[in-house]
Amino acid sequence: MTTSVETKGHGRPVPLLELSGVEVSYPGGVRAVAGVDLAVVRGETLSVVGESGCGKSSLARAIVHAPPPTSGTVRFDGRDLEALSPSELRALRPRLQMIFQDPISSLNPRRTARQIVADGPDIWKRELADGGGVDDTLRKVGIDPDRMGDRRPHQFSGGQCQRISIARAVVLEPDVLVCDEPVSALDVSVQAQVLNLLRRLKADLDLTMVFIAHDLAVVKNISDRVAVMYLGKICEIGPVRAIYGNPAHHYTRALLASVPDVADAQRSVSDAPVSGEVPSPSSPPSGCRFRTRCPRAELRCATEEPELNALGAGHDDHLVACHFPVRG
């Protein structure tokens, strides 16, 4: 399964995961994802951040085709998931795994930790590299299979349940792991354990991750690249250092200013946060979707939708959708 990293003409690695024009609509005219293009290369962690309701979970589900997007394509390892036959998609599934937000309710309460993790290979009729794959994986996530392998979910803490659901996903040795808010429900001390674990698994297994979260400090810790989403679209995307060090979109800046940080005890809470009401995803504002809450908005913002473009020379991996981005 170790495809070597090929490169296209201009020297960029071929993405392992590629989304183009992905849209997700729900009955009632809600366009939760309104056209997203993304490319993630092998071994990379791309995070998606944004306010509640901006479409992060809808996007995550579209990536693993559960369910498929309303329109647009998702390519995995060069293959359009939509074009695959059901059996081909099934065969591919183990390589494309998702971890859900709520660890406890996503585990079958009647099965033991070992059974839960073994279910994966069973369902996918996959042989594990060696007989001890399940126990090894449990050990990898910090659950001692000999002492705790036969316990059931209610006998574990929230953090332990979350680690079991990670074990269930990684036992299949996936190439891509989509994590939807994997640490939001956890105490900070447990959150740290899970984040460290994901970082280690990424290095050990050369995992490619799409990480969904609303905690910007967590995202900074885990990501290589960050995409900021607003009302169903990406408004800024770039390397983690660029997004945090040099945020160009007014929404990104406002989001960062809203983060309560322990450093707040030392500084006064005075930067401008995002205010105003979130527009409805069924009738987004004309032009720039953020303009109704943007401090910089001008007439042009109401008439012309800004495209996601490189910030400028020397920043070709930092894209922003704004007529008046903040530079430097």
Place this chain on the structure above:
Amino acid sequence: MTSPDELLLEVVDVTTSFDTDLGRLVAVDGVSFRLHRGETLGVVGESGSGKSVLARSVLRLVGDRNAQVTGRVVLRGSDVLKMPDRELRRLRGGSAAMIFQDPMTALNGTMRIGSQLSESLREHLGLRRRQQRDASIELLRSVGIPDAERQLRSYPHQLSGGMRQRAMIAIALACGPDLLIADEPTTALDVTMQRQVLDLLDRQRAERSMSMMLITHDLGVVAGRADSIMVMYAGRIVERAPARRLFTAPRHPYTDGLLRSIPRLSDEPGRELATIPGSPPIVIGGSTACSFAPRCPRAQARCLNELPLLVEDARTDSPSSSDGHAYACFYPLGTESGDAALLGNRRAGSTAAGLPMAAFGPTGDGVPT
């Protein structure tokens, strides 16, 4: 944040326990603190540390048949735990209000949001119908609920989680309470909404000298908002300090561990986070040892045999010894004995509780100063 010195609430030695199959579960264990007018007290601690039970104990809302609450809760001179039911009813939703962690349990599912607001406004402020309606709309707007007039007619299940949370805040603020106990008021909200709600609570505090107990497991939330912070562990207060002080000079190893495990916006990406090994205990019966000892990098034999009590910090470099910093630890950070305990454990490779020092990771066991 200066506050008028008038004392509003005094909690003395409150202990709340539940009879369970395992024995007497002590959820809150001898907690004492004071709250002045206009002051915000942050309460932090891991899940299960007793924060919600403490909040409910203060307003005598622990109704469970298997529960026992002892101690004193003096609100403006009268003991909440002893007052007659009539007085208690007037107090709750009047001069004292609570925002619950789970909005669905606090809101009445069969009543429209508007009626719930009106009821509260009528009962405690005696407003007339027309005024009730106007005040209700104004309140919903002030907590950032869009389309407030229409939402008056909504039932709780018709609102999103975040809106429900804000509706409950509106109801709690309806009567202009002197004391607001906010149990995880923003946990269900995203950062931008969280910020708006915290700003709103802070405005109420400033304008009306409302006092607030702000309960959360998110240290970031209380950092910029609380005057002082109490850290709870296994039902006890293990450290209490002015907010700034707690973050810059924590004394208790648990507080230190918590602070280290938080990813910060100012950190470089990719940092290995410190962790606190193990998980918090459930206290059955009384404690006769430090309940943090099994997870503590500094633990010595004494910690396993004796209960550390909350003592005022008597450090010499402090301008006054009465700056309100207290901790419950035999080997605190920033002391000679504490540093010696840590170094000794490092040399031995494990703590007195038998925890290998390697469990803390590269930087997790704290630095001697």
